[in-house]
Amino acid sequence: MNQRELFFKHIGQTSPAPLGLEIVRAEGVYLYDVAGKKYLDAIGGISVCNTGHRHPDVISAIKDQADRYLHVLVYGELIQSPQVEYAHTLASYLPEKLQSVYFTNSGTEATEGAMKLAKRVTGRTEIVAFDYSYHGSTQGSLSLIGDEYWRNAFRPLLPGVSHLKYNHLADLDRITEKTACVVAETVQAENGVIKPSKEWILALRKKCDETGALLILDEIQVGFGRTGTLWGFEQYGIVPDILLLGKALGGGLPLGAFIASKKLMDSLMDQPVLGHITTFGGHPLSCAAGLAAMKVLIKEKLIHFVAEKENLFRKRLIHPSIKSVRSAGLLIAVEFENFEINKRVIDGCIRDGLLTDWFLFASACLRIAPPLTITTEEIEEICRIILLGAEGYR
Numbered sequence: 001m002n003q004r005e006l007f008f009k010h011i012g013q014t015s016p017a018p019l020g021l022e023i024v025r026a027e028g029v030y031l032y033d034v035a036g037k038k039y040l041d042a043i044g045g046i047s048v049c050n051t052g053h054r055h056p057d058v059i060s061a062i063k064d065q066a067d068r069y070l071h072v073l074v075y076g077e078l079i080q081s082p083q084v085e086y087a088h089t090l091a092s093y094l095p096e097k098l099q100s101v102y103f104t105n106s107g108t109e110a111t112e113g114a115m116k117l118a119k120r121v122t123g124r125t126e127i128v129a130f131d132y133s134y135h136g137s138t139q140g141s142l143s144l145i146g147d148e149y150w151r152n153a154f155r156p157l158l159p160g161v162s163h164l165k166y167n168h169l170a171d172l173d174r175i176t177e178k179t180a181c182v183v184a185e186t187v188q189a190e191n192g193v194i195k196p197s198k199e200w201i202l203a204l205r206k207k208c209d210e211t212g213a214l215l216i217l218d219e220i221q222v223g224f225g226r227t228g229t230l231w232g233f234e235q236y237g238i239v240p241d242i243l244l245l246g247k248a249l250g251g252g253l254p255l256g257a258f259i260a261s262k263k264l265m266d267s268l269m270d271q272p273v274l275g276h277i278t279t280f281g282g283h284p285l286s287c288a289a290g291l292a293a294m295k296v297l298i299k300e301k302l303i304h305f306v307a308e309k310e311n312l313f314r315k316r317l318i319h320p321s322i323k324s325v326r327s328a329g330l331l332i333a334v335e336f337e338n339f340e341i342n343k344r345v346i347d348g349c350i351r352d353g354l355l356t357d358w359f360l361f362a363s364a365c366l367r368i369a370p371p372l373t374i375t376t377e378e379i380e381e382i383c384r385i386i387l388l389g390a391e392g393y394r
């Protein structure tokens with residue numbers, strides 16, 4: 001059997017139509033398949049590879065760490081310098097309220113840990129989330145997912161979760177003194193890139209302050225410069241009580257984190273002790289890779305050029321069959337009339353050597369979320385191929 005046949009036989013599938021490309025190498029903004037075909041990567045591993053694939057600094061940090069130690073003991077017992085250095089660096093780029101970092105393996109575990117922390121701190125059980133939000137696929141995070149289609153088959157889920165409309169001021173009245181936390185994406189990604197209005201997000205922060213509910217902002221997809229500032233929340237003049245990070249956090253290796261004040265975080269030490277446990281969370285290889293990637297992001301001033309690159313995409317992606325383009329920095333949704341057209345454009349892109357994707361809740365939208373290292377020429381090439389696909393549906 002060849003790799004493709006073995007893939008379909010042995011790799012547990014949840015997608016009935018996986019892309020199924022056999023990738024043998026990745027470098028910068030390109031992926032290469034087994035036949036030597038080159039793909040321009042317009043989605044960066046879904047907002048993971050912000051500094052590109054296999055940045056030399058990241059590879060060298062991984063190799064250095066591999067020469068020292070891999071797993072040594074469960075999380076939080078030993079002083080492991082990759083974790084300490086990374087937490088220290090993250091803290092130096094975060095507000096005073098967000099100085100204590102709990103590293104997990106994934107985004108969804110960060111969501112789970114944050115919900116537990118909010119329940120523990122407030123002594124409350126109710127949780128508020130938003131329609132068309134995505135915070136992960138484990139059962140607690142799945143309870144928050146903003147679409148009944150994905151929730152329903154897995155009930156019973158967490159009790160006491162209610163879903164409000166994102167960007168809807170009147171709905172905020174449903175946040176009460178019984179609410180432990182409100183979990184929101186700073187920019188809704190899987191809903192096809194929906195930004196919060198400044199008025200709404202300020203009102204959300206205020207409502208949480210008034211009721212004592214903790215505000216948890218999920219920047220798993222939009223952190224690390226994706227929206228044009230290091231953290232998305234900086235653009236709105238608010239600070240969450242708990243910040244969720246993942247994806248680009250690990251520089252291409254698995255890593256998540258929930259970040260809060262030391263005072264809040266310390267409550268997980270008491271009644272019960274070991275209020276959150278992980279064997280592999282904050283793996284030294286992942287922390288070394290993530291820290292190296294963050295240093296590249298800063299050193300190469302990648303965030304500085306995000307708005308300019310976003311504008312170039314917006315300037316080029318104009319076509320009668322494109323209904324709208326929504327963007328938050330280099331997270332871009334190109335909306336077509338319907339799913340069928342979008343799918344044919346995406347399939348055409350792949351044939352033409354451009355890797356894009358769609359969104360969980362916005363099936364008529366094509367996703368663009370390239371490495372932030374993408375150049376002007378590469379942006380022109382991405383747009384040329386998308387417009388070629390769009391031309392077929394004029």
Ligand code: PMP
Pocket residue numbers: 106107108109134135136137185189218219220221246247256
């Ligand atoms: N939150 C958001 C906003 C995400 O986009 C994702 C992943 N797509 C997650 C949480 C879950 O992260 P993970 O897949 O690492 O569990």
